[in-house]
Amino acid sequence: MSWFHYSLIGTLLLLLVACKDEIPQVDNEPVYKTKNVVVIVIDGPRYSETWGSSRRENIPVRNGLLSEGLMVEQFFNNGVTFTNPGHCALCTGVYDPLANNGSQLPHYPGIFQSFIRYKHQPPYKAYIVTSKDKLYVLGNTQKPGYKNLNRPYFDCGVNTNGTGGYRADSITMEHILHILDTRKPHLLFINLKDPDSYGHAADSMGYIRAINKTDEYVGIIWDRLQSDPFYKDQTTLFITNDHGRHRNGHLDGFVSHGDNCSGCRRIELFAISPDFKKNVVIQTPYEQIDLPSTIAELLHFPLPYGKGKVMWELFE
Numbered sequence: 001m002s003w004f005h006y007s008l009i010g011t012l013l014l015l016l017v018a019c020k021d022e023i024p025q026v027d028n029e030p031v032y033k034t035k036n037v038v039v040i041v042i043d044g045p046r047y048s049e050t051w052g053s054s055r056r057e058n059i060p061v062r063n064g065l066l067s068e069g070l071m072v073e074q075f076f077n078n079g080v081t082f083t084n085p086g087h088c089a090l091c092t093g094v095y096d097p098l099a100n101n102g103s104q105l106p107h108y109p110g111i112f113q114s115f116i117r118y119k120h121q122p123p124y125k126a127y128i129v130t131s132k133d134k135l136y137v138l139g140n141t142q143k144p145g146y147k148n149l150n151r152p153y154f155d156c157g158v159n160t161n162g163t164g165g166y167r168a169d170s171i172t173m174e175h176i177l178h179i180l181d182t183r184k185p186h187l188l189f190i191n192l193k194d195p196d197s198y199g200h201a202a203d204s205m206g207y208i209r210a211i212n213k214t215d216e217y218v219g220i221i222w223d224r225l226q227s228d229p230f231y232k233d234q235t236t237l238f239i240t241n242d243h244g245r246h247r248n249g250h251l252d253g254f255v256s257h258g259d260n261c262s263g264c265r266r267i268e269l270f271a272i273s274p275d276f277k278k279n280v281v282i283q284t285p286y287e288q289i290d291l292p293s294t295i296a297e298l299l300h301f302p303l304p305y306g307k308g309k310v311m312w313e314l315f316e
Contacts, residue, residue, distance in 0.1 A: 029300050032274075032275045032298055032300075033233065033234050033274035033275055034234060034235065034236045034273060034274060034275050034298045034299070035186065035234040035235070035299075036185070036186045036187070036188075036230075036231055036234060036235040036236070037186070037187050037188070037235070037236045037237075037238070037295050037298060037299060038188045038189075038190070038221065038225065038235060038236070038237045038238070039090065039188070039189045039190065039237075039238045039240070039291070039295070040190045040192065040217075040218060040221065040237070040238070040239050040240075041087060041090060041189070041190065041191050041192070041240055041241060041242055042192050042195060042211075042214045042218075042239065042240075042241055042268075043083060043131075043132070043191055043192060043193045043194075043195060043196040043197075043241070043242055044083075044193075044195050044196030044199055044241065044242065044243060044244070044245060044257060045195040045196075045199075045207075045211045045214075045241060045244070045245070045268075046244045046245045046247070046254060046263050046266075047244055047263075047266045047267060047268055048247070048263070049207075049208065049211055050062075050211065050268050051071055051073070051268050051270075052266075058208060058211045058212050058215065059211065059212075059215045060212075060215065061215045061216060061218050061219035061222075062215055062218060062239060062270050065219075065222065065270075065272060066270075066279060067278065067279045068272050068278055068279070069237075069270060069271055069272035069273070069276065069278060069279075070270070070271055070272075070276055070277050070278065070279070070280040070281070070282060070314060071268070071269070071270050071271075071280075071281050071282070072268075072269040072270075072271075072281075072282045072284075072286055072311075072314075073281050073282060073283055074266075074283065074284070074285035074286070075240070075266070075267055075268060075269040075285075075286050075287065075288075076265050076266055076267065076285065076286075076287045076288070077089065077241075077242070077243050077244070077264070077265055077267055077287070077288050078095065078265065078287045078288070078289075079095030079096070079097070079288065079289075080095070080097045080098075080258075081243040081244070081257050081258050081259065081260075081264040081265060082100040082242075082243060082257070082258050083100055083132065083134070083135070083196070083242050083243070084098045084099065084100045084101075084102065084104075084134060084135065084137070085097055085098050085100065086241070086242030086243045086288065087135055087138055087191065087242050088106045088110070088138065089288040089289050090240065090242065090288050090291050090292065091106070091110035091111055091112070091138050091189065091292060092106050092108045092109065092110040092111075092141075092289075092292060092305065092306065093108075093110075093289045093290075093291075093292040093293055093303055093305070093306025093307050093308040094106075094107070094108050094289065094305060094306065094307050095288075095289060095307075096108065098137075100134075101134060102133065102134025102135070102136065102137055102162070104137065105137050105140050105141055105142045105147075106137065106138065106140075106141050106142065107141065107142050107143065108141055108143055108305040108306075109141040109143055109146040109304075109305065110138060110141070110292060110303075111126075111187065111189075111292045111295050111296060111303065112126040112128065112138070112139055112150075112151070112152035112187065112189070113139070113140075113141065113146055113149065113150040113151065113152070114150075114296065114301055114302060114303050114304070115152075115186070115187050115296075115299060115301050116150040116151075116152060117146075117149070117150040118301040118302055119299070119300070119301050121186065123150070123151060123152055123153055124152075124153045124183050124185065125183075125184075125185050125186045125187065126152035126153070126185060126186065126187040126188075127152060127153050127154070127155070127179055127183060127185040127187070127188050127189070128152055128153070128154040128155070128156065128189045129154070129155045129156070129172060129175055129176050129179060129188065129189070129190050129191075130154075130155075130156045130157070130172065130189075130190065130191035130193075131157070131166055131167055131168070131169050131171075131172045131191055131192055131193035131194075132156070132157065132166050132191055132193050133156050133157020133158065133159070133162050133163055133164060133165055133166060133167075134156075134157075134162070135156055135162075135191055136154050136156040136157070136161070136162030137162075138154075138189070139151050139152045139153075139154045143305070152187075153183070153185075155175050155179065160175070166193055166197070168194075169192045169193060169194045169210075169213070169214065169217065172190070172191075172192065173217055173220065176188075176190060176221065177220075177221075177224060180221075180224055180225070180228065180231070181228075184230050186299070187295075187299065190221075191242075192214045192217060194210035194213065194214060195207055195210040195211050195214060197210070198210045199245055199254050199255060199256075199257075200255060200256070202252075202255045204254065207254060218239055221237075222237060222272070225237065233274055234274060235273075235274075236271065236272070236273035236274070236275065236276070236295075236298055237271065237272045237273070238269065238270070238271050238291065238295075239268065239269070239270040239271070240267060240268060240269045240270075240288075240291065241267035241268055242267075243257050243258075243264055243265075243267065244257060244263050244264045244265065244266055244267050245257045245263055245264060246259070246261055246263050246264060247261055247262055247263030248263075250263065267288075269286065269291070271314060273298075273314075275298065275315055275316060276314045276315060276316060277314065277315070277316055282311075282313055282314065284313050286311050287308070288308075289306065289307050289308030290308040290309050290310070290311050291308070291311075292306055292308060293306050293308040293309055293310050293311075294308075294310050294311045294314065297310045
């Protein structure tokens with residue numbers, strides 16, 4: 001073999017090493033600027049206290065960011081309106097009536113295992129970080145051929161391993177920022193619990209404060225993404241909910257959730273992306289199972305069991 005061939009092989013090996021952390025592309029795929037996706041699920045606020053309020057006074061950060069992003073005005077949980085089923089739909093693209101206590105794995109694999117498997121990524125490049133311990137189940141599935149394979153890293157609850165109960169959102173925020181700084185995940189899924197917790201405690205003032213505080217956390221996360229060259233201008237951020245709460249005058253109102261009332265079903269979807277429209281309110285109805293299909297499109301991986309559709313209207 002000639003010196004030229006050895007030199008060429010050496011150059012190719014250097015390029016492979018330099019690019020080892022990039023998401024591989026497939027011929028004929030659309031080219032997107034998005035290389036990373038962050039999903040923040042704010043647990044349990046009603047739409048009427050977020051985007052549905054006339055002045056949007058409880059979400060000043062997101063309202064201010066609308067000029068850079070978009071909001072889907074008609075977005076719904078059309079499955080079971082509890083925490084684990086709602087989060088599962090956002091991850092798997094399937095309305096799966098899971099037990100709500102974390103005792104049951106999703107029946108189908110979600111975005112994390114699919115991303116790791118089909119994009120040949122190391123597990124720490126897909127991360128689940130949640131205040132509620134029971135959501136650790138989102139990183140696995142009952143499905144043969146996927147169960148216990150290609151599992152993402154997770155940091156859930158008091159002991160981070162899915163045990164010990166719920167932890168404060170402030171602690172979860174510390175973990176999120178540390179993971180962004182040190183692990184650089186391409187796919188990060190976050191749960192912030194406090195609106196739901198204060199709602200169940202029948203603390204109306206605490207519930208509103210928690211909505212405002214989680215909005216503040218959204219701003220902190222977005223600022224961190226924009227200040228990091230790994231994420232800046234190549235990250236799509238989604239903000240949504242697992243479920244809403246009963247509408248006023250229905251059962252115990254904001255205290256509970258879990259049925260088919262409009263307060264439980266209607267939730268938010270806000271997004272900022274280098275590949276999406278800006279300063280737009282989308283009127284077309286979409287639903288939770290459409291989110292993972294859209295994420296799979298942005299990051300170019302299949303979601304074999306997902307039932308949702310790509311939200312093409314969001315794209316530029």
